Amino acid sequence: MKPQTVEKKYMPEMPPKEVEELNTTIKEASLKIIADNIARMKKTSPNRPEAMQYYDEISNFFGKRAEEIQEEKKKGKKVIGYFCMFAPIELILAADAIPVRVSSGWYDTSKLGDRIVPVEICPVIRSTIGAKMIGLSPFMEMSDALISTLTCDGMTKLSEIMSDTMQVMTMSPPRVKDSKQSLHLWNEEIKAIKTQIEQLTGNKITPKKLRAAIETMQKATKAFRRLQDLRKGSPVIMGRDAMLVNQTSTWDNIQRWTEKTEALCDELEKRKAQKQWACPPETPRVVVTGTPMFWPDNWKMPTLIEEATPQGVLVADEMCSSDRLLYDPVGIDEWTMDDMINAIAERYLMASTCPCFTSKDGNEDRINWLITKIKEYKADGVIYYVVRGCMLYAMEYSRVKKVLDKLNIPVYYLDTEYTREDVGQMKTRVEAFLEMLTARVEY
Amino acid sequence: MSVKIATDTLTLMLYGGVVAAGILALFIWVRNRTRKITAIRLFVQAAALFAIFATVLTLAKWNSLIYGALILVVPIFFGRFFCGWLCPFGFYQDLASLVRKKLRIRYWNLPERANRILHKFRYILAASMLATPVFFGILDWNVWVNFFQFQGGFKPLIIYFLGPLEPFLIPYPGGIGFSDYSLSYPYIRGFTQFFTVSIFTTIAVIAFIVLTLAGSFMVRRFWCRFCPTGVSITLANRFAGFKWAPLLHINKTEEKCTKCGICKRVCPVQVTEVYEQKGGDITTSMCFNCMRCVEMCPYEGCLKVNFANKTLVKSRNWLEPSKLNDEE
Numbered sequence: 001m002k003p004q005t006v007e008k009k010y011m012p013e014m015p016p017k018e019v020e021e022l023n024t025t026i027k028e029a030s031l032k033i034i035a036d037n038i039a040r041m042k043k044t045s046p047n048r049p050e051a052m053q054y055y056d057e058i059s060n061f062f063g064k065r066a067e068e069i070q071e072e073k074k075k076g077k078k079v080i081g082y083f084c085m086f087a088p089i090e091l092i093l094a095a096d097a098i099p100v101r102v103s104s105g106w107y108d109t110s111k112l113g114d115r116i117v118p119v120e121i122c123p124v125i126r127s128t129i130g131a132k133m134i135g136l137s138p139f140m141e142m143s144d145a146l147i148s149t150l151t152c153d154g155m156t157k158l159s160e161i162m163s164d165t166m167q168v169m170t171m172s173p174p175r176v177k178d179s180k181q182s183l184h185l186w187n188e189e190i191k192a193i194k195t196q197i198e199q200l201t202g203n204k205i206t207p208k209k210l211r212a213a214i215e216t217m218q219k220a221t222k223a224f225r226r227l228q229d230l231r232k233g234s235p236v237i238m239g240r241d242a243m244l245v246n247q248t249s250t251w252d253n254i255q256r257w258t259e260k261t262e263a264l265c266d267e268l269e270k271r272k273a274q275k276q277w278a279c280p281p282e283t284p285r286v287v288v289t290g291t292p293m294f295w296p297d298n299w300k301m302p303t304l305i306e307e308a309t310p311q312g313v314l315v316a317d318e319m320c321s322s323d324r325l326l327y328d329p330v331g332i333d334e335w336t337m338d339d340m341i342n343a344i345a346e347r348y349l350m351a352s353t354c355p356c357f358t359s360k361d362g363n364e365d366r367i368n369w370l371i372t373k374i375k376e377y378k379a380d381g382v383i384y385y386v387v388r389g390c391m392l393y394a395m396e397y398s399r400v401k402k403v404l405d406k407l408n409i410p411v412y413y414l415d416t417e418y419t420r421e422d423v424g425q426m427k428t429r430v431e432a433f434l435e436m437l438t439a440r441v442e443y
Numbered sequence: 444m445s446v447k448i449a450t451d452t453l454t455l456m457l458y459g460g461v462v463a464a465g466i467l468a469l470f471i472w473v474r475n476r477t478r479k480i481t482a483i484r485l486f487v488q489a490a491a492l493f494a495i496f497a498t499v500l501t502l503a504k505w506n507s508l509i510y511g512a513l514i515l516v517v518p519i520f521f522g523r524f525f526c527g528w529l530c531p532f533g534f535y536q537d538l539a540s541l542v543r544k545k546l547r548i549r550y551w552n553l554p555e556r557a558n559r560i561l562h563k564f565r566y567i568l569a570a571s572m573l574a575t576p577v578f579f580g581i582l583d584w585n586v587w588v589n590f591f592q593f594q595g596g597f598k599p600l601i602i603y604f605l606g607p608l609e610p611f612l613i614p615y616p617g618g619i620g621f622s623d624y625s626l627s628y629p630y631i632r633g634f635t636q637f638f639t640v641s642i643f644t645t646i647a648v649i650a651f652i653v654l655t656l657a658g659s660f661m662v663r664r665f666w667c668r669f670c671p672t673g674v675s676i677t678l679a680n681r682f683a684g685f686k687w688a689p690l691l692h693i694n695k696t697e698e699k700c701t702k703c704g705i706c707k708r709v710c711p712v713q714v715t716e717v718y719e720q721k722g723g724d725i726t727t728s729m730c731f732n733c734m735r736c737v738e739m740c741p742y743e744g745c746l747k748v749n750f751a752n753k754t755l756v757k758s759r760n761w762l763e764p765s766k767l768n769d770e771e
Contacts, residue, residue, distance in 0.1 A: 178702060178719075180555075207547075225760060329741050329761075331705035336549040342708065351703035368698045375698075 010116055011164040014133060022134045026108045027062065030136075034060055034296045037303070044306050045238045045278045049271070051264035052241055058248050059295060065251060066138040069098055073142060078201045081143035083128070083158065084151050085320050086173055086348050090330060091194050092147075093213035093254070095201040100139040101250035102146065103321075104128040105294025109136060110418040116161065122389035123418035124294070125154035129161055139251055145169055145200050147193065151356040152392050169196045177350055177357045177365075190345040207337045214330050214340060220254050223261040224326040227268075231315050232377055234281035236268045239314020240302045241278075246322040247295050278313070279306075284437035285315045287373055289400070290385035290393045292321030300416070300423060301385050304430045312434045315377040318370050320354065327351075355392035363396065367403050374409055381437045382411040383430075387418065410436065462494065477759040480738040484527065488534040521691045523731035526667055533667060533731075536659035540711075543660050551661045558668060558713050562729055565669040663711040667731060690751045691732060697722030699745035706736035706746065717746075 038056045042048055058065050069079060080092050081102040092099040104127040112133050113126025131137045140146075145167040148159035159168050171189045174182035198205055227245060230236055245264065249257050271277075286305055293301060305312045317323045328351035330343045353366035374382065382404060386394045397413055404411045412433045416422055526533055543550065553561070658665035695717070707718035710730075717725045717736050726732070737746045740758030747757040 183704075328701065328703055331703070331709070331739050331741055333709040333739070334544050334549065336547055338549045339708075343705075346704040346708065351701045353701065365701050369701060372698045 008164040010161040011133065012115060019134050022112070023136055026106065026134065026136055029108060030106060030296060031060070031062060037296055037299050040303060040307065041238065041240050041244070045241070047276060047278070048241065049237060049264060049267050051260065051267050052245075054260045055241075055244050055248050058252050059244055061138060061296070065253075066142070068253070069100070069139070069142055072098060078144045079139070079142045080145055080147060080197065080200070081140055082147040082149075083155055084149040084354075085325060086149035086151065086171060086352065086354075087147040088190060088193065088344050088348055089254075090210065090213045090217050090344055091190070091197055091205060093216060094205045094210040095197045095203045096209075097144075097197065097201050097203075099250075100143065102128070102137055102140040102143060103292070103294055104131040104137060104140075105296060105298040105418075106131055106136065107297040107418045107420060109134065117157075120389055122152070122154045122291075122391075123387050124292070124390075125158050127418055128158060132162065132165060145196075147171065149173055151354055152390075154389070167200070169193055173349060173356070175357060176359055177352075178359050183345065183349065186349045187342060187345045190341055190348075194341070207335065207340065210337070210340050211335055214332065214344075216254060216258075217326070218329050220249065220258045220261075221326045221329045223258045223265065224249065226265045227261055228316070228323060228327070230265060230268045230272065233272065234275075235278045235283065235285075235313045235315065236271050236276070238278050238306055239286075239317075240299070240306055243293070243302055243314065243317070243322045244295065246325055249326060279311060282441060283311055283313045284380045284434055284441055285378060286312045286434075286437070287316050287318070287370070287377065287379040287382045288314060288385055289318040289370055289382060291387045291390045292319045293385070294321055298418065300420070300426070301383070301414070301430075304423070304427055305383070305434070308427065308431045308434050310431070310434050310438045312430075312437065315379060316373045318353065318366065318373060323373075324353065355396050362399065366396070367400065370400065371403065371407065374404075374407070379409065380441055381433065382409055383433070384411055384413045386413070386415045388415055410440070458494075465490075477738055477756055478761045480734045480756065484733060485534075485537065487528050488531070488537065491529040492531045492534055521732070522726055523728075524691055526670070526731035527733040532655075533664065535656060536664050536666060539656050539660045540663050548661075550663050552713060553662060553668075555713070555715065561669045568669060664731075668712055668729070692724045692726050692749045693717070693730065693732065693734070693737065694747045694749050695720065695722050695725050696745050696747070699742045701742065703741070705739050705741065709735050709739045711735060 038059070041052075057063065073079060078095075078097040079100060080087075080097045081100050082092075083101070083103050085101075087099065089099050103124060105124075106127050109130030110123045110127035112130030113121075113123075113128070114130075115133075116129055117126055119126075132140060135141050143166065146159070146162055147169050148155060148162065149171045150156040150159065151173060159170050162168050171193055172185075173189070174185050176182050194205055203209075224246070227237075227242060231239075231242060245261060249261075288301065288305075293299065302314055305314055328347050330340075330347045332343050333339055353363065353369050355363055355366065357363055357365075370382070373379070382400075384393075384397055384400065386397070394415070401411050401413075410433070412429075414426065414429060416426060540550070655666040700722070702718070704718060707713075707715055710717060711733060712729055712731065714727055714729050716727050717730075732748075734748055734756060737748055737756055737758050739761075740746045741761060742758060743760040744757045748755045
């Protein structure tokens with residue numbers, strides 16, 4: 001039988017040799033970067049929690065977890081990748097599929113993405129395209145389908161570009177969160193994606209399974225929140241470590257992740273009781289907000305903050321790659337199918353503080369979340385991190401600044417790219433900001 | 444005689460004190476157990492049911508006084524706390540809801556507009572309750588005779604089936620109170636009793652009960668949406684002179700809210716203000732303080748129940764999948 005050739009809308013034809021070459025070089029570089037990042041994290045906090053070892057292991061994209069998923073796939077499980085955290089994980093789990101987040105953080109692949117889209121586009125998008133072009137990300141390659149939520153402009157077109165190579169299920173969130181018709185639309189979207197997931201996996205999502213999935217995720221949320229709560233006082237864990245823990249939840253086996261995170265929290269609690277701080281308690285406390293940062297390459301900002309002199313510590317963030325991931329639980333009134341679907345829809349839509357939303361009062365939720373975080377985590381300053389091309393976050397900056405100015409919290413706008421070239425310059429900027437924060441802490 | 448009154452008063456005060464202390468103790472016990480509100484509420488409701496039976500049986504003389512206080516005075520200070528936590532008819536409806544829940548049937552939500560209209564309908568209901576005796580009295584002098592003698596074929600039935608709950612089933616004793624009795628009749632009886640058409644009355648009352656219970660089977664707290672009892676709290680809310688009076692509030696902290704919408708979804712009478720209002724006091728005349736929203740809110744301290752500026756219960760970062768949801 002002749003294989004059906006579908007004309008590709010976007011993806012260029014690349015000679016297999018070039019693909020292979022690029023794949024090996026970038027993969028090698030990536031492995032080095034992962035090792036380097038972990039080494040630096042170890043160096044920064046000499047008494048790093050022992051439980052972190054597990055996350056170091058799982059953070060390797062090409063290692064243990066990829067093999068595990070491969071094994072599961074052989075047994076007939078399906079893998080569903082997703083970009084934005086709007087993808088209903090509970091439904092994926094209930095259909096016995098494996099959810100993995102495939103948004104890319106590789107710097108090198110963003111250059112490849114330039115071949116398809118202009119450089120002005122957000123590097124997360126370009127990098128993801130690039131990774132797909134050379135088949136770099138094992139998770140993406142193993143995915144049987146992608147769930148793409150059409151949040152920002154980049155994501156919207158990304159789903160189109162991706163559909164050249166694999167099945168993409170799209171979900172369209174409404175831009176206004178709190179109107180009746182929005183919730184209605186989103187409810188329908190969730191129902192539609194449920195049918196699609198069922199079709200893909202061949203497993204029916206029964207109320208019983210869905211309930212089990214929701215409870216699994218609630219347990220994960222519990223562990224997740226416990227960890228975030230532990231970061232409230234004097235730092236027991238460095239921000240980067242916590243960020244890594246948060247982010248591994250997007251590709252790890254969630255039950256195992258929950259267990260390991262509870263164990264980590266136990267260890268951290270002991271340390272808290274013994275007053276073993278990860279860094280001096282008077283270290284300036286920084287909250288980061290803005291564009292998501294993806295492991296492994298885009299670890300530039302947190303590394304700079306925590307390795308700078310004077311040192312800063314990331315106590316919290318408002319990013320969909322870290323603190324927002326599992327924070328909101330699905331709250332069920334009655335365990336009927338309809339109510340569960342409703343609850344899932346509400347959890348993903350209403351609790352989200354993604355800047356792609358607006359409302360009568362603007363994206364008030366995001367501001368509130370940020371203020372709460374700043375107050376609860378006693379932050380000394382905020383770094384507003386934006387990658388070039390991420391318009392939604394960039395445009396909300398002046399509003400955030402106005403609000404934070406009123407609270408007398410210094411906020412610093414840092415824009416960058418998926419590149420290592422500006423590290424030196426960024427270091428100077430971050431250090432100047434931290435210097436200022438230190439001065440404010442001391443005097 | 445005076446000794447009798449004094450003893451009765453003393454007993455009453457004792458009862459009142461025990462009940463108040465019990466509720467307070469419950470709240471203190473409940474402090475960090477926000478997740479158990481529904482169970483505790485059902486327990487209080489069941490206890491209240493028996494307490495009311497007992498009170499009515501032992502203190503028959505003071506019935507109208509107790510009912511008057513419960514229905515007219517308590518709401519001024521506690522809002523519709525009575526409706527949510529003590530009213531036996533509310534308890535019946537909750538039981539109907541529980542049966543539905545056990546059967547895994549999903550409730551129906553009324554359209555928001557219909558809900559609002561029903562809510563306004565209770566004013567008409569309350570007004571007509573108060574007006575019927577007068578109206579029928581003008582038509583037929585005999586009505587006044589029945590009125591004062593408290594006659595009618597329906598009375599035995601209601602004692603038989605509902606016993607002391609009659610005034611609760613029909614919470615608003617329209618017309619005038621007189622010595623031991625509230626002199627007008629239940630909603631349906633209001634129209635029929637005056638002519639002592641016993642069969643018609645019986646049918647009407649049974650129809651009423653079936654309708655409201657069947658209604659509350661599919662629509663949570665169906666009757667409560669237009670029950671005239673809530674009128675008195677509106678009085679407390681509407682008139683400036685009473686602004687100080689409601690002591691029980693549900694408050695919302697704007698900053699902690701991420702508008703996840705859980706509160707709105709779980710509310711049994713579909714109050715939307717809890718979600719739509721940004722912060723501050725979100726108690727409305729529809730809200731009967733069942734505190735389900737506080738129980739389900741997943742953000743620490745976002746929703747709080749305040750009594751006289753003291754926080755009794757606040758929302759918790761609940762994350763243990765609640766066993767309650769299953770067992771109810």
